Amino acid sequence: MTCNSENSLAHVHACMPKQPMQHLADKCWSKMASLRVKSEESDKAQASSSSSSNKRPRLSSSVSTLPPASLMSIEEISQARLTLSSILPPSPSDFEVTFLGTGSAVPSKNRSNSCIAISTAAAGPMSRLRFLLDVGEGACSQLYQSVGGNDECFDEALCSIRLVWISHHHADHICGLPMLLEHIHRAQRAKRRRIPATDSAMHASPPRVMVIAPQQVLQYYEYFAVLAGIDDIVSFVPTVNTLYAGSTTQVCQATGGIITRLRSVAVEHCRFSYAAVIDLYSGFKIVYSGDCRPSQSIITAGAGCDLLIHEATFDDSMGADALSKRHCTTSEAVGVGTSMRAKHCVLTHFSQRYPSSSPHQLSLSSPSFPKAAFSTSFDFLRFAYPSQIASLPRTTRLLCDLYDVMDSE
Numbered sequence: 001m002t003c004n005s006e007n008s009l010a011h012v013h014a015c016m017p018k019q020p021m022q023h024l025a026d027k028c029w030s031k032m033a034s035l036r037v038k039s040e041e042s043d044k045a046q047a048s049s050s051s052s053s054n055k056r057p058r059l060s061s062s063v064s065t066l067p068p069a070s071l072m073s074i075e076e077i078s079q080a081r082l083t084l085s086s087i088l089p090p091s092p093s094d095f096e097v098t099f100l101g102t103g104s105a106v107p108s109k110n111r112s113n114s115c116i117a118i119s120t121a122a123a124g125p126m127s128r129l130r131f132l133l134d135v136g137e138g139a140c141s142q143l144y145q146s147v148g149g150n151d152e153c154f155d156e157a158l159c160s161i162r163l164v165w166i167s168h169h170h171a172d173h174i175c176g177l178p179m180l181l182e183h184i185h186r187a188q189r190a191k192r193r194r195i196p197a198t199d200s201a202m203h204a205s206p207p208r209v210m211v212i213a214p215q216q217v218l219q220y221y222e223y224f225a226v227l228a229g230i231d232d233i234v235s236f237v238p239t240v241n242t243l244y245a246g247s248t249t250q251v252c253q254a255t256g257g258i259i260t261r262l263r264s265v266a267v268e269h270c271r272f273s274y275a276a277v278i279d280l281y282s283g284f285k286i287v288y289s290g291d292c293r294p295s296q297s298i299i300t301a302g303a304g305c306d307l308l309i310h311e312a313t314f315d316d317s318m319g320a321d322a323l324s325k326r327h328c329t330t331s332e333a334v335g336v337g338t339s340m341r342a343k344h345c346v347l348t349h350f351s352q353r354y355p356s357s358s359p360h361q362l363s364l365s366s367p368s369f370p371k372a373a374f375s376t377s378f379d380f381l382r383f384a385y386p387s388q389i390a391s392l393p394r395t396t397r398l399l400c401d402l403y404d405v406m407d408s409e
């Protein structure tokens with residue numbers, strides 16, 4: 001199966017052997033089904049005529065150590081599975097968000113380091129284009145897996161990247177950049193080799209990938225690009241140039257008009273840490289927090305945004321750690337989203353001390369949180385905005401429960 005630059009969102013979905021989120025759900029479903037069999041066998045062995053007939057069947061035997069809130073009835077699981085399979089197809093006016101890494105510090109089995117890909121549908125002669133927010137270690141291999149391990153789709157995805165925005169200099173946000181740039185260079189050369197020699201227009205150099213990052217990050221990567229012989233495919237822009245509207249034309253040109261405004265906003269984390277406020281051609285506004293304490297600068301600059309992607313490194317019991325390490329707890333991140341009246345907030349950048357997202361799920365189940373507007377991210381979670389956003393909170397809560405079950409094995 002092949003991809004070409006004229007692909008629509010729907011066609012790119014069709015290119016992939018399975019949607020990652022659906023694949024995960026299927027895998028978890030199989031696990032749940034096997035637990036159900038074990039449970040039923042156990043129930044038969046201990047059958048009691050009065051208790052079994054009036055109670056809902058539960059996945060009890062293998063998950064008995066989980067708190068009651070994590071137990072789902074067979075009916076609830078079936079209903080949630082139905083929801084997963086009936087997610088609305090994306091519309092051509094959507095933008096698509098793919099979480100390639102959702103963990104902090106070091107990669108783990110379930111969560112790679114920070115990387116979020118945002119892409120648009122192909123519209124008329126415009127190709128599908130992507131930009132990345134942070135590029136943690138393993139971002140390139142995560143991108144490869146996100147397109148189903150298809151070499152051709154992978155190269156097409158690499159060639160569609162126009163901009164990389166890096167929030168700050170910590171390793172879990174920047175270490176994937178060298179491999180990413182080398183693969184973009186390789187994919188661009190391979191693409192040009194496939195173009196007939198007679199098509200001189202197509203042989204013109206592709207637009208450079210714009211990398212926006214704090215100066216101390218750029219100092220290192222500018223040397224790297226020259227030494228690796230790939231400095232002809234990339235242009236480096238210091239973040240300070242995007243603090244005001246001055247770089248808007250530059251960013252707009254680099255992204256083929258998809259981003260109409262990009263503004264970096266200083267936040268409280270390490271020195272030179274920023275959040276991004278991004279306006280798209282379709283009128284949607286996306287805000288990405290990077291790493292930070294709850295920041296008034298984000299609330300002000302991103303007020304009323306369509307989608308807030310906010311870090312929530314710690315659960316609510318670790319407020320002191322969040323304060324000393326200048327990160328956010330779940331409640332603090334949700335508080336920022338509520339204060340800025342974000343239409344939807346997706347939490348990310350979880351401490352690797354949580355193999356699943358139970359602590360965050362418990363926080364999000366608090367009656368004070370508006371459940372419909374908050375979701376939890378997972379590696380390879382992908383959704384189209386706004387077509388699929390209504391299903392996201394319920395879907396991610398289901399995945400939290402399924403992760404709990406898998407972790408208990």
Ligand SMILES: [Zn+2]
Nearest residue numbers: 168170269291
């Ligand atoms: Zn950091």
